Amino acid sequence: MDVYKYLDIDENSRKPKYIQIVDSVTHNISLGHFKMDQKMPSINMLSEEFYLSRDTVEKAYKILKERKIINPVKGKGYYIARTNLISKxxxxxxxxxxxxxxxxxxxxxxxxxxxxxxxxxxxxxxxxxxxxxxxxxxxxxxxxxxxxxxxxxxxxxxxxxxxxxxxxxxxxxxxxxxxxxxxxxxxxxxx
Missing domain, CATH: 3.40.50 (Rossmann fold)
Known part of the structure; x- marks a missing residue:
């Protein structure tokens, strides 16, 4: 999944990792790297790829859902719900x-x-x-x-x-x- 090459998680940052995920997703949407209806990695896949706890990724996805940036589709996964209005x-x-x-x-x-x-x-x-x-x-x-x-x-x-x-x-x-x-x-x- 080429989503991984765009997500940026800094181990040495003082910023919490769940906020880094949210910021990275919104930043990549504003740059056009992530498109409308693009599938996002599952919570388990993302936590394994970046060696993060499942709770950390869940927290990030919860914020992205509340902001209506991603939508969960039951049995399918998470998808980018909107690509405008994010960086402003x-x-x-x-x-x-x-x-x-x-x-x-x-x-x-x-x-x-x-x-x-x-x-x-x-x-x-x-x-x-x-x-x-x-x-x-x-x-x-x-x-x-x-x-x-x-x-x-x-x-x-x-x-x-x-x-x-x-x-x-x-x-x-x-x-x-x-x-x-x-x-x-x-x-x-x-x-």
């Missing part, structure tokens, strides 16, 4: 609709944070279930979540956020959450 700060920007005002905010935000980050724009069309599905789908995949919350109630009146949305937003760690444009939401803790 990843931001999910959720807006209710595209308007010139929202695009100005989005563009100004991207301009101010510079090139060391990647921002994905997702539009939820004031739809509560679509918003909740997006949050669930991308849970843990981003470093920061920016939310401009505007929803429509059952009688098509505008509302800041239904209770289910507030509950979902409150599950995002506050240090990763940025609320814009609407401060009427009852978010627990300090943002």
């Amino acid at each position: 700060t990843n931001i999910l920007f959720l807006v209710n609709k595209l308007s010139s005002y929202k695009l100005q905010i989005y563009n100004a935000f991207n301009y101010s944070i510079g090139a060391n980050s990647h921002t994905d724009l997702q539009i939820y069309h004031c739809d509560e279930s679509l918003f909740l599905n997006l949050l669930e789908k991308y849970k843990g995949a981003y470093d920061y979540y920016i939310v401009m919350s505007h929803f429509k109630s059952a009688d098509f009146k505008h509302t800041s956020a239904p209770e289910s949305v507030l509950k979902a937003i409150n599950k995002i760690p506050k240090k990763k959450l940025i609320m814009l444009d609407n401060l009427n939401n009852k978010i627990d803790g300090k943002i």
